Amino acid sequence: MATLHHSPFCPHSRFIRLALAEMGMEPELVEERPWERRDAFLLLNPAGSTPVLVEQTGLAIPGAAIIAEYLDETRGLGLSGRRLLPDTTTARVEVRRLLHWFLVKFDAEVTEYLVTEKIYKRFMKSAQGGGPPDMGAIRAARANVRYHLKYIGYLIGQRRWIAGDHLTYADLAAAAHLSCADYLGDVPWEEDEMARDWYARLKSRPSFRAILADRVPGMAPAAHYADLDF
Amino acid sequence: MATLHHSPFCPHSRFIRLALAEMGMEPELVEERPWERRDAFLLLNPAGSTPVLVEQTGLAIPGAAIIAEYLDETRGLGLSGRRLLPDTTTARVEVRRLLHWFLVKFDAEVTEYLVTEKIYKRFMKSAQGGGPPDMGAIRAARANVRYHLKYIGYLIGQRRWIAGDHLTYADLAAAAHLSCADYLGDVPWEEDEMARDWYARLKSRPSFRAILADRVPGMAPAAHYADLDF
Numbered sequence: 230m231a232t233l234h235h236s237p238f239c240p241h242s243r244f245i246r247l248a249l250a251e252m253g254m255e256p257e258l259v260e261e262r263p264w265e266r267r268d269a270f271l272l273l274n275p276a277g278s279t280p281v282l283v284e285q286t287g288l289a290i291p292g293a294a295i296i297a298e299y300l301d302e303t304r305g306l307g308l309s310g311r312r313l314l315p316d317t318t319t320a321r322v323e324v325r326r327l328l329h330w331f332l333v334k335f336d337a338e339v340t341e342y343l344v345t346e347k348i349y350k351r352f353m354k355s356a357q358g359g360g361p362p363d364m365g366a367i368r369a370a371r372a373n374v375r376y377h378l379k380y381i382g383y384l385i386g387q388r389r390w391i392a393g394d395h396l397t398y399a400d401l402a403a404a405a406h407l408s409c410a411d412y413l414g415d416v417p418w419e420e421d422e423m424a425r426d427w428y429a430r431l432k433s434r435p436s437f438r439a440i441l442a443d444r445v446p447g448m449a450p451a452a453h454y455a456d457l458d459f
Numbered sequence: 460m461a462t463l464h465h466s467p468f469c470p471h472s473r474f475i476r477l478a479l480a481e482m483g484m485e486p487e488l489v490e491e492r493p494w495e496r497r498d499a500f501l502l503l504n505p506a507g508s509t510p511v512l513v514e515q516t517g518l519a520i521p522g523a524a525i526i527a528e529y530l531d532e533t534r535g536l537g538l539s540g541r542r543l544l545p546d547t548t549t550a551r552v553e554v555r556r557l558l559h560w561f562l563v564k565f566d567a568e569v570t571e572y573l574v575t576e577k578i579y580k581r582f583m584k585s586a587q588g589g590g591p592p593d594m595g596a597i598r599a600a601r602a603n604v605r606y607h608l609k610y611i612g613y614l615i616g617q618r619r620w621i622a623g624d625h626l627t628y629a630d631l632a633a634a635a636h637l638s639c640a641d642y643l644g645d646v647p648w649e650e651d652e653m654a655r656d657w658y659a660r661l662k663s664r665p666s667f668r669a670i671l672a673d674r675v676p677g678m679a680p681a682a683h684y685a686d687l688d689f
Contacts, residue, residue, distance in 0.1 A: 275610070276556075276564060288549060294524070295555040302548060318532060319518060325525040326506075333563060334506060380505070 231256040234270060234281040236263060237443040238348050238412070240340045241293035241332065242280040244405035248297060248313060248398060250436035252304060256282070264349060264357045294332055297398050313398045324392045327384075327399035331406050335377055340406045342370035347413050348445055371415055378416065382423035391427070404431040408440055414451035418459070425459075433457050461486040464500060464511040466493060467673040468578050468642070470570045471523035471562065472510040473635035478527060478543060478628060480666035482534055486512065494579060494587045524562055527628050543628045554622045557614075557629035561636050565607055570636045572600035577643050578675055601645055608646065612653035621657070634661040638670055644681035648689065655689075663687050 233249065233256040235242035249256055261270055261279050274281045274291035281291045282299070290299045301314040314324055346362035353359030381403060384391050392399040407428060410416045418425040431437060441455040453459035463479065463486040465472035479486055491500055491509050504511045504521035511521045512529070520529045531544040544554055576592035583589030611633060614621050622629040637658060640646050648655040661667060671685040683689035 274556075276560060288552070290552050291556055292559050295552060295559060298528070298555060299548070299552055302551070318529070321532070322518070322520050322525060322529055325528060326504075326521055329522050329525060330506060337567070 230285060232259055232283045233257070234259045234261050234273065234279060234283070236261055236279045238344055238409055238445060239263070239279045240336065240344065240406040240409045241278075243408060243440055244293050244332070244398075244402045245280045245282065245296050246440060247401040247405055247436050248300060250439070251311070251313060251396070251401065251434075252300065252308060254304075262352065264353050293402070294328065297328065310395075313396070313401070315393065315395065315397065320393055324397045324399050327392050328402050331399070331402040335403070335406050338373040339370045339377065340409050342366040343410055343413055343415055348448070351445075351448070367415075370410075374410060374416060375420060378418075378421045378424045381427065382421035385423045385427045400427075400431060401436075404428060404437075405440075408432075408437075412445070412450045412454050418453075429457065429459065432459075460515060462489055462513040463487070464489045464491050464503065464509060464513065466491055466509045468574055468639055468675060469493070469509045470566065470574065470636040470639045471508075473638060473670055474523050474562070474628075474632045475510045475512065475526050476670060477631040477635055477666050478530060480669070481541070481543060481626070481631065481664075482530065482538060484534075492582065494583050523632070524558065527558065540625075543626070543631070545623065545625065545627065550623055554627045554629050557622050558632050561629070561632040565633070565636050568603040569600045569607065570639055572596040573643055573645055574639050578678070581675075581678070597645075600640075604640060604646060605650060608648075608651045608654045611657060612651035615653045615657045630657075630661060631666075634658060634667075635670075638662075638667075642675070642680045642684050648683075659687065659689065662689075 231254065233242070233245060235246065235258060237243075237260065246258075261267065263270075263277055263279055266277055270281070271277055273283065273289040276291065278292070280293060280296065281289055282296045283289045290296050297314070301312070305312050305314060315321060346366050350359050350362055381391065388394060390396050390400050391403055407416055418428070432441070444450065461484065463472070463475060465476065465488060467473075467490065476488075491497065493500075493507055493509055496507055500511070501507055503513065503519040506521065508522070510523060510526065511519055512526045513519050520526050527544070531542070535542050535544060545551055576596050580589050580592055611621065618624060620626050620630050621633055637646055648658070662671070674680065
């Protein structure tokens with residue numbers, strides 16, 4: 230059995246948990262607090278970030294985008310119609326473009342601000358960067374999330390899923406990032422019905438169940454967070 | 460012939476120029492100023508960032524990491540021993556890990572600060588974010604570059620190239636990012652001889668020539684920038 234080193238509100242970890250669940254894999258989960266820079270974890274990933282997938286052979290694969298490529302290369306062909314990175318060149322470019330959009334751009338403009346300021350800082354010591362949230366960063370994230378939501382709505386107006394007519398890594402990465410912001414009540418779903426309907430479809434999938442059950446100690450989720458008909 | 464939309468001091472564009480040159484491809488170059496958000500360019504890449512590779516068929520491939528995967532899938536097998544993403548699973552994980560390290564982590568901690576503050580801001584109007592450089596951001600980049608240089612030295616102490624015994628995308632991405640910082644005189648090469656020797660080897664390759672000839676109007680490079688025996 231593979232092991233996934235993750236952090237429950239790390240959006241990149243959530244993306245890989247979703248991808249593994251969609252592929253029918255059930256890894257053992259090991260929770261990391263990346264800011265503690267645990268020695269044994271740094272050996273698995275010198276960058277010190279989650280997620281890291283460790284195969285039974287001992288091979289460590291660090292980073293969400295790297296794990297996604299690895300899973301496709303080692304298990305993708307066996308999934309045939311349910312493959313999360315499609316077969317054709319053009320479709321692969323589009324999935325990777327949007328995967329990168331959410332893992333890098335959305336992360337830098339929205340999720341990293343929200344998760345760091347509202348969640349991680351509660352658990353970090355002051356020497357680790359803990360302390361009260363930076364309201365400027367939170368305001369920036371709340372402003373930025375709106376155009377991303379519009380962009381998802383625009384894409385879903387043209388296709389069944391974000392990157393085409395099949396569910397792909399792009400949907401799972403987008404939904405993983407949005408799920409973190411949604412826990413915190415920072416996604417204005419009322420502004421885009423298409424985006425909301427797409428997210429409701431994803432949220433209803435069995436792969437999403439474990440994520441919707443996660444809780445930040447001492448911090449309840451937004452009222453609609455785990456509601457499938459929000 | 461393919462076309463590459465690039466910006467001469469965008470480190471991601473430089474990485475793809477190096478990769479194309481190593482693969483023997485000579486694209487037509489179109490210079491973009493990403494901050495101008497040119498409509499025709501946004502159609503090629505809604506994220507508005509360089510580089511974007513456009514094939515003669517019209518297919519647009521946006522983003523350095525996406526282009527690298529695309530080039531490997533469409534041309535990689537023809538390169539045999541000179542392939543920039545290796546054949547074996549374990550080696551591919553290591554190349555992608557380090558590719559991501561430089562394209563995302565080094566970029567966020569070093570290059571984006573330096574290139575934005577010292578170069579782009581000179582050409583941006585104030586409404587586009589132009590103005591005097593933020594010295595705090597530059598100081599952060601100068602502090603951060605030192606541990607990255609040590610990490611390169613550590614890797615080169617164990618292997619001929621950054622990700623193993625062959626030249627890969629990881630070397631080209633690292634060198635592309637460092638070349639931007641080096642133009643600005645912000646790489647303390649004297650602190651790591653192993654890293655300097657590795658960079659000297661890369662800089663001497665024919666693929667590097669075009670990059671070393673680029674100049675920022677009104678801003679000379681550091682004295683050793685184009686010197687192959689620096």
